[in-house]
Amino acid sequence: MNKKGKIKTKKISELTIRRLSIYYRTLNVLEKLYRDTLSSKELSEIEGINSAQIRKDLSLFGSFGVRGIGYDIQSLKKALSDILGLNRKWNVVLIGAWQFSEVLVNSEALKENNFIITKIFNETSDKININDSIMVYDIDQLEKRIDPKKDHIAIIALPPQKVQNIIYRLEKIGIEGVLYFASRAVKTQGNMVVINQDISINLGMLTYKIMEKKQAN
Amino acid sequence: MNKKGKIKTKKISELTIRRLSIYYRTLNVLEKLYRDTLSSKELSEIEGINSAQIRKDLSLFGSFGVRGIGYDIQSLKKALSDILGLNRKWNVVLIGAWQFSEVLVNSEALKENNFIITKIFNETSDKININDSIMVYDIDQLEKRIDPKKDHIAIIALPPQKVQNIIYRLEKIGIEGVLYFASRAVKTQGNMVVINQDISINLGMLTYKIMEKKQAN
Numbered sequence: 123m124n125k126k127g128k129i130k131t132k133k134i135s136e137l138t139i140r141r142l143s144i145y146y147r148t149l150n151v152l153e154k155l156y157r158d159t160l161s162s163k164e165l166s167e168i169e170g171i172n173s174a175q176i177r178k179d180l181s182l183f184g185s186f187g188v189r190g191i192g193y194d195i196q197s198l199k200k201a202l203s204d205i206l207g208l209n210r211k212w213n214v215v216l217i218g219a220w221q222f223s224e225v226l227v228n229s230e231a232l233k234e235n236n237f238i239i240t241k242i243f244n245e246t247s248d249k250i251n252i253n254d255s256i257m258v259y260d261i262d263q264l265e266k267r268i269d270p271k272k273d274h275i276a277i278i279a280l281p282p283q284k285v286q287n288i289i290y291r292l293e294k295i296g297i298e299g300v301l302y303f304a305s306r307a308v309k310t311q312g313n314m315v316v317i318n319q320d321i322s323i324n325l326g327m328l329t330y331k332i333m334e335k336k337q338a339n
Numbered sequence: 340m341n342k343k344g345k346i347k348t349k350k351i352s353e354l355t356i357r358r359l360s361i362y363y364r365t366l367n368v369l370e371k372l373y374r375d376t377l378s379s380k381e382l383s384e385i386e387g388i389n390s391a392q393i394r395k396d397l398s399l400f401g402s403f404g405v406r407g408i409g410y411d412i413q414s415l416k417k418a419l420s421d422i423l424g425l426n427r428k429w430n431v432v433l434i435g436a437w438q439f440s441e442v443l444v445n446s447e448a449l450k451e452n453n454f455i456i457t458k459i460f461n462e463t464s465d466k467i468n469i470n471d472s473i474m475v476y477d478i479d480q481l482e483k484r485i486d487p488k489k490d491h492i493a494i495i496a497l498p499p500q501k502v503q504n505i506i507y508r509l510e511k512i513g514i515e516g517v518l519y520f521a522s523r524a525v526k527t528q529g530n531m532v533v534i535n536q537d538i539s540i541n542l543g544m545l546t547y548k549i550m551e552k553k554q555a556n
Contacts, residue, residue: 136544137358137388143543171354207546225520226538228498235539275545277538281445299549301541303442315548317541321443321494322452324518324536326360327353328492329424331532332516 134182141171141179142202149199150234161192208235215241215268215297217261217278217288226277227256237275241267264288270296278302289316351399358388358396359419366416367451378409425452431492432458432485432514434478434505443494444473454492458484481505487513495519506533 148168152160162180166173180186180193185201187193203209214237216226226232227239242258259267268276276297278288282304289308292300299315302308310316365385369377379397383390397403397410402418404410420426431454433443443449444456459475476484485493493509495502499521506525509517516532519525527533 134547135388137354139544139547140540141354142547143540146543147537147540171352205547206543207550208543212542212546225496225498228500229521229538230499230523232539232542235542237539237542274549275542279442281442282447283445299545301538301545304446306447315545315552317545317548319536319538319541320364321446321518321536322449322454323357323360323364324534325429325449325452325454325492326363326423326425327356328516328518328532328534329429330351330356330359330422331534332491333424335532 138179138182139206141175142206144171145176145179146199146202146206146208149195149202153195153199157195159192160195160198162187164192211236211238212274213238213240213272214275214277215239215243215273217243217264217276217280240273243267261288264291265295268292268295268297270298273297275299275301282306289314355396355399356423358392359423361388362393362396363416363419363423363425366412366419370412370416374412376409377412377415379404381409428453428455429491430455430457430489431494432456432460432490434460434481434493434495434497457490460484478505481508482512485509485512485514487515490514492516492518499523506531 145165148165149160162173162176165171165176177187180198183201183205185193185198200209214232216239232239239256242256243261243264244258245261257267274297276288276292276299278285278300279302280288285302285304285306286308289300289302289310293310293314297314299317301317301319303319303321308316308318362382365382366377379390379393382388382393394404397415400418400422402410402415417426431449433456449456456473459473460478460481461475462478474484491514493505493514493516495505495517496519497505502519502521502523503525506517506519506527510527510531514531516534518534518536520536520538525533525535
């Protein structure tokens with residue numbers, strides 16, 4: 123019965139964490155629409171996730187809906203933000219995104235989730251136009267300018283062949299986690315968490331849907 | 340018994356498609372390592388997905404493993420690539436990625452999955468250094484330079500407030516699908532498939548893992 127106890131011994135899968143992140147995003151939207159409660163059935167319809175799966179995911183963390191009423195959005199959001207670590211500010215340094223930085227700096231999703239971009243590192247630091255609160259440095263200055271006590275996460279948007287070297291340098295600096303845009307795996311000494319954003323997975327979903335649409339017509 | 344028939348009537352969820360995309364990526368890697376077969380248990384260990392879920396996903400498409408041997412990698416890969424539409428070339432136009440284009444143009448994942456970047460549209464088209472086979476135009480020229488018969492997909496990497504307008508223009512042009520980097524939803528007339536790559540979901544996974552790691556130490 124003690125499902126809560128199970129978490130400590132059993133690792134939560136990446137896909138479960140992904141689903142929790144997706145639920146969190148949806149709750150954020152619904153809260154803005156002044157909704158108070160949400161049923162697993164509604165959440166299921168919004169996300170296209172089986173409602174039994176949703177109830178299972180949420181019960182893992184001790185969050186139970188009330189029959190006929192559903193989940194209290196505010197407390198569920200709070201529980202998910204605690205689990206996902208979104209209940210605190212994360213300072214983010216951006217490496218190599220050039221003008222794509224503008225996309226990330228202006229991202230509402232990052233701001234809403236407490237991700238604050240504080241520094242940008244580029245190979246051509248003179249070419250960028252970002253607001254004044256963000257410092258722009260040359261990539262040569264990584265070791266000099268990153269303070270692992272203040273800078274928690276790095277996002278790397280460099281060509282794939284340049285990623286591994288930066289990963290090595292960031293791990294030495296002592297940064298906690300890295301998100302990079304590339305499909306190839308990278309090596310670490312095990313002191314840093316690394317996740318990649320593989321655009322081809324989303325493109326696979328896109329092409330599937332294009333074909334599905336064509337079949338329907 | 341006719342599980343195949345079920346697909347036509349029941350919509351496959353986004354998360355199922357995502358899992359299939361993930362399986363496909365893994366099979367790609369294993370094929371390069373000269374592996375012939377793969378069990379659902381192994382795939383489960385690699386991806387952190389329940390092996391019963393994997394068997395269920397794959398049986399949906401009529402792909403069944405042989406007990407004690409597993410799945411034939413080549414034929415499973417073929418089946419998945421047929422389902423996901425990765426068995427054909429997709430021409431991709433990139434809009435607004437500036438120097439981030441270099442990341443995408445050099446992406447091995449895109450090349451392996453038959454996504455060919457053919458054109459780039461920028462607000463500052465003179466500042467880019469890309470190989471000669473890719474044409475670079477100003478965003479003003481979208482209507483003039485995109486041929487919906489040849490250009491299937493667009494990737495939009497513009498600041499969020501500029502995305503909706505480009506979506507309208509692309510739908511008028513008649514492009515089939517769009518992937519954009521932003522968390523906000525966009526409106527379409529329903530003639531185009533749209534998917535967003537929401538970086539905050541991956542960042543939520545990253546922070547979860549950072550905290551998990553801290554607890555373990």
